[in-house]
Amino acid sequence: MDKTIVVQPEKCTGCHTCELVCSFTHTEEFNPTRSRISVINFEKIGFAFPVLCQQCGEAACMKVCPVGAVSKNAVTGAMEINDSKCLRCQMCTIACPVGATLYDPVANIVAKCDLCQGDPQCVKLCPSGAISYQAASVSSLSKRKASAARFTEVFEEVG
Amino acid sequence: MRIIIDEKPVEVEPGITILEAARQNGIDIPTLCYHEAFGGQGMCRMCMVEVKNGTSSRLVASCTYPISEEIEVRTSTPAIARIRRNIIGLLYRRAPNSEFMRQWYEKYEQPQSRLSPDVEESCILCRLCVKACEEMGSSAIAAVFRGTEKRIGTPYDDAATACIGCGACAQICPTGAIAMTESEDRRTIWNREFALVRCQKCGRPVGTGEQLEYIASKGGSALESGLCQVCRKKQAAVRVSEFYR
Numbered sequence: 001m002d003k004t005i006v007v008q009p010e011k012c013t014g015c016h017t018c019e020l021v022c023s024f025t026h027t028e029e030f031n032p033t034r035s036r037i038s039v040i041n042f043e044k045i046g047f048a049f050p051v052l053c054q055q056c057g058e059a060a061c062m063k064v065c066p067v068g069a070v071s072k073n074a075v076t077g078a079m080e081i082n083d084s085k086c087l088r089c090q091m092c093t094i095a096c097p098v099g100a101t102l103y104d105p106v107a108n109i110v111a112k113c114d115l116c117q118g119d120p121q122c123v124k125l126c127p128s129g130a131i132s133y134q135a136a137s138v139s140s141l142s143k144r145k146a147s148a149a150r151f152t153e154v155f156e157e158v159g
Numbered sequence: 160m161r162i163i164i165d166e167k168p169v170e171v172e173p174g175i176t177i178l179e180a181a182r183q184n185g186i187d188i189p190t191l192c193y194h195e196a197f198g199g200q201g202m203c204r205m206c207m208v209e210v211k212n213g214t215s216s217r218l219v220a221s222c223t224y225p226i227s228e229e230i231e232v233r234t235s236t237p238a239i240a241r242i243r244r245n246i247i248g249l250l251y252r253r254a255p256n257s258e259f260m261r262q263w264y265e266k267y268e269q270p271q272s273r274l275s276p277d278v279e280e281s282c283i284l285c286r287l288c289v290k291a292c293e294e295m296g297s298s299a300i301a302a303v304f305r306g307t308e309k310r311i312g313t314p315y316d317d318a319a320t321a322c323i324g325c326g327a328c329a330q331i332c333p334t335g336a337i338a339m340t341e342s343e344d345r346r347t348i349w350n351r352e353f354a355l356v357r358c359q360k361c362g363r364p365v366g367t368g369e370q371l372e373y374i375a376s377k378g379g380s381a382l383e384s385g386l387c388q389v390c391r392k393k394q395a396a397v398r399v400s401e402f403y404r
Contacts, residue, residue, distance in 0.1 A: 009399060009400075009403060010403065038392050040392060040393050040395075040396035040397075042396070042397075042400055045400065047400045047403055049395075049396040049399050049400060051392040051395050051396055060374075060378075063377050063378045064373075064374050064377040064378075066294045066295050066296065066327075067196035067197070067294050069196065082195070084195040085195045085196045086196070087196055087291050087294065087295075087327045087330065087331055088327065088330035088331065089291075089295060089325045089326070089327035089330065090325070090326075090330075091325065091370065091373065091374055091377075093388055094365060094366050094370060094371070094374055094388070095374045095377075096388070096391070097391065097395075098391055098392060098395040099386075099387075099388040099389060099390070099391030099392040099395070100392070101388075102388060
């Protein structure tokens with residue numbers, strides 16, 4: 001079964017390291033606005049949550065793409081954008097329910113988490129272990145289902 | 160099927176174009192009007208190659224030539240070099256202000272020419288915009304008039320009724336010939352003004368109403384939230400935070 005990035009917000013300190021790692025890995029620049037993962041901090045209640053692509057099965061980005069440039073990587077299970085096919089119409093950036101696809105005007109590409117080809121760097125360098133890359137075992141699957149239930153209101157459909 | 164490209168024998172699927180076969184095998188053929196999203200159009204003629212079948216030999220556009228026989232292809236001969244140089248020489252003079260055409264012009268050494276550049280123009284008629292619009296399902300623009308008058312436009316140059324204001328045409332245009340302007344709450348493209356839908360939370364423009372309708376028609380979700388990309392992230396985090404309170 002595909003491995004996936006699992007977020008445990010109770011461990012996240014809101015340090016934004018993942019954003020820097022992500023942008024540096026993909027753009028060779030420490031620039032959170034070009035990162036595919038974003039930490040949302042709620043300082044008053046002491047809560048932080050890294051938002052990133054959920055690699056949905058029936059993905060909105062894939063559904064709205066007019067040219068079929070979004071497809072699932074058979075090895076990593078990541079939904080990937082084929083840059084040379086992409087028209088840059090940016091419909092997917094409007095359609096994503098969690099806002100996890102973004103247009104990068106510097107590189108002129110639509111960027112989203114591609115699980116770093118199966119070796120996610122944000123997971124490697126997260127100092128508190130709030131993001132992990134796990135195979136979906138029975139226990140992690142139930143965890144995923146629990147977190148999926150939390151997303152019920154965000155997503156229209158939960159697989 | 161076995162064909163020969165530049166003296167190199169290669170194995171190809173019957174039915175694919177010469178251009179695809181060449182690129183699959185690491186042989187570069189220059190193109191201006193080809194895009195992976197919709198393939199070749201045979202418009203720009205930059206991809207001309209020489210095809211030898213038995214004893215006869217002819218020049219074809221490789222992007223629209225499907226391989227059905229065991230042919231021999233040459234991608235760079237003096238005749239092809241001359242064709243490409245002429246195409247670039249003419250197109251550069253149509254779009255002298257574009258960085259894109261200037262780069263091509265420098266790549267293809269040009270002989271002295273009496274032609275003067277058209278400083279007003281920047282479109283090279285590659286039709287990438289027309290194809291992109293077609294892919295979006297809008298087909299709001301097309302090539303209008305013929306010959307030297309040919310240009311890209313909307314029917315009767317009126318405000319494009321079929322346009323959804325997505326700007327895919329302006330994005331794909333290699334020479335920046337399509338003007339799309341955005342003010343506080345309006346986007347103008349192809350003689351048409353679109354009212355921009357704003358994020359309900361931060362007020363940032365999300366897109367045109369027609370774009371949102373397009374997404375809804377394709378089965379995209381969560382649009383009722385009326386939020387911009389950044390606020391949708393925040394919303395997701397807020398929802399999760401409620402479970403941890």
